[in-house]
Amino acid sequence: MTMRYMKPALLAASMALLLTACGSGGGDSTPDEPSGPPAASGNISGVAAAGAPLAGTVTVKDANGVTRSVPVGADGQYTVDVTGLTPPFVFRADGMVGGKRYVIHSAALQTDVGGTINITPLTDLIIANIAGDLAxxxxxxxQFASLTPDALTEQTAALKARLQSVLTGLGIESTIDLLRSSFQADHTGLDAALDILRVTVDPETQVATIRNVLTQEEIQDQLTSTTDTDALPAPGDLSGVVSDLQGIEAAFRRFNALFANGLPTAEAVKGELSEDFRHEDQNRDTFAADVGSDPSNIGISFSGVTLEGPVQTSADGTFVRVGFIVKLKNGLLESVETGWRLQKVTVDGQAKWLLHGNRGRFSAEAYPLALRNEVNGTVSYHTGLEFWIEDPNTSNDHGTITYALVKGPGLPAGGVRFVPQSLGGQFCREGTLPNCGTLVELSDSAIAEVKDNSVYAFEFYTASNQAVLITDTTNAQYRTVVKRPYTNAELAQIAWPALSSASRTALGSFAGGPFSVSASFPIGFAYGIDVSYGTASGYAERLDQWTYPSSATVTEAFDFDPAPANDPVTWRMVKLDYNDAQLRNVLSIYQLQ
Incomplete structure (x- = not known):
């Protein structure tokens, strides 16, 4: 899993450029002129969640603009000490839930010190309605003058009234307080409501949409108006929802347990996969063998599972679509996943959910890439979106694929065209062969179109321009980019990985055999080192390593075969990369020709 999700950035990012140049952590952040003395003493605790616990941080801001940040626990719980801060307070939770980035808000008064304040999409909407603006x-x-006890009470009650049919259907007590009631992220009570309610806000129109993912029914909330009163329709019988949610969660817990202390056998992995499992062009056997043989998967976990649609039953079985996040053994964010299916089966008379994969017939990835490319001492900078497409198994393509189109925010209206290098191989941006470009460079204006959680569609076509069915029901695979690329203006501020002067000197005479790379990285990220060289006859060799976490200076040894006799080395290259906290890949390339 780790290699599949992460290595494309190191293996082929920006290959079109290859050989072509011939306040967090718990401290306070204080504004320049605080306006008054602190008044609070104690803690405020609660849950930060959006259908699953939020993996990220909570920041509180007081009436003087002083901020304090704390991490969110694996169960969504947070506790922040507000001693010395001046109420009232506003809160921001920023992190990943169910394959997406969430930035949600809440608020508290003096009387809430020592108590519970939740931070959810529902509390975000309460604050937005008080403000008449985006939270x-x-x-x-x-505007702290508007943050009064009456305002919080009125807007909390108004939102609860609009959601009451869903709350009642889930058996939630009528006394529930969306802002202040304690709850556990266990798919019961208020957490079950967060599982099935989705809130999205259009920043242009300032209209929020509240949708029941089980029934697809929705209502709207105009943030600038206080007269919205229409309520979600009664959802019908929800008695099976909680048990299904807990069964889905149990499927991921079983899968995670296989990797907790070592690598499982392929047979053990297959026991958690459906018979017709398919993910990124891997079937049940190939996926199980792949993930069960990669040491970097030890300790990996799938968590933060959220529903993306209702449980649906057809002649083929009972299925549900979910999103989740993937973490490495030390808690580092590895990737976000959307569009995964699970299948409900009966085993020994008991219902059991099994992983069914994302159903994709191709391997397709999308992520922001920032590139520092140095060729013979000349440096250039590039930013945009990297698209990695492979077709390992052509037998299930529903036709011979001639090209793919990638469509989404920031890209040309007709999409960007990619063509395969060879049958069953990697796809390259059209016009970049033989070097195979996979980076789509973007201007700052195009980058501005890439909002949080932007979705990119990968469509596949035959020579007759016929779109082929790629998943079970669509002619596209989809990938979510949780954060926009770095702008061109921001490239100068990036902490680029850097090759040491000694390694740069050694690279100049490298001709195969042992080679040691010493480099500097930002601390605490998953990182990669890739070394390669080629000769006049076209012989080439490359070795790479992807590991975590990075320290300020890392050294890795590589053992190459010697270069062929009487075949001079004509180029040498080292790539250094890491993924930042928003899954944006930062890549430095050093080339000598």
Whole structure:
């Protein structure tokens, strides 16, 4: 899993450029002129969740603009000490849930010190309705005069009334307080409501949409109006929802347990996969063998599972679509996954959910890439989106694929065309062969179109321009980019991985055999080192390593075969990369020709 998700950035990012140049952590952040003395003493605790616990941080801001940040626990719980801060307070939770990035908000008064304040999409909507604006804008420039006890009570009650049919259907007590009631992220009570309710806000129109993912029914909330009263329709019998949610969660816990202390056998992995499992062009056997043989998967976990649609039953069986996040053994974020299916089966008379994969017939990835490319001492900088497409198994393509189109925010209206290098191989941006470009460079104006959680569609076509069915029901695979690429203006501020002067000197005479790379990285990230060289006859060799976490200076040894006799080395290259906290890949390339 780790190699499949992460290595494309190191293996082929920006290959079109190859050989062509011939306030967090718990401390306070204080504004320049605090306006008054602190008044609070104690903690505020709660749950930060959006259908699953949020993996990230909570920041509280007081009436003087002083901020304090704390991490969110694996169960969504947070506790922040507000001693010395001046109420009222606004809160921001920023992190990953179910394959997406969430930035959600809440608020508290003096009387809430020592108590519970939750941070969820519902509390975000409460604050937005008080502000008559996006909750994010209110946090950035709070108008504390509007944050009164009456305002919080009124807007909490108004939202609860609009959701009451769903709350009642889930058996939630009528006394529940969306802002202040304690709950556990266990798919019961208020957490079950968060599982099935989705809130999205259009920043242009300032209209929020509240959708029941089980029934697909929705209502709208105009943030600038206080007269919205329409309620979600009664959802019908929800008695099976909680048990299904807990069964889905149990499927992921069983899968995670296989990798907790070592690598499982392929047969053990297959026991958690459906008979017709398919993911990124791997079937049940190939996926089980792949993930069960990669040491970097020890300790990996699938967590933060959220529903993306209702449980559906057809002649083929009972299925559900979910999103989740993938973490490495030390808690580092590895990837976000959307569009995974699970299948409900009966084993020994008991219902059991099994992983069914994302159903894709191709391997397709999308992520932001920032590139520092140095060729013979000349440096250039590039930023944009990297698209990695492979077709390992051509037998299930529903036709011979001639090209793929990638469509989404920031790209040309007709998409970007990619063509396969060879049958069953990697796809390259059209016009970049033989070097195989996979980076689509973007201007700052195009980058501005890439919002959080932007979705990119990969469509596949035959020579007659016929779109082929790629998943079970669509002619596209989809990938989510949780954060926009770095802008061109931001490239100068990036902490680029850097090759040491000694390694740069050694690279100049490298001709195969042992080679040691020493480099500097930002601390605490998963990182990669790739070394390669080629000769006049076309012989080439490359070795790479991807590991975690990075220290300030890392050294890795590689053992190459010697270069062929009487065949001079004509180029040498080292690539260094890491993924930042928003899954943006930062890549430095050093080339000598």
């Amino acid at each position: 994010a804008n209110f946090f950035d420039t709070p």
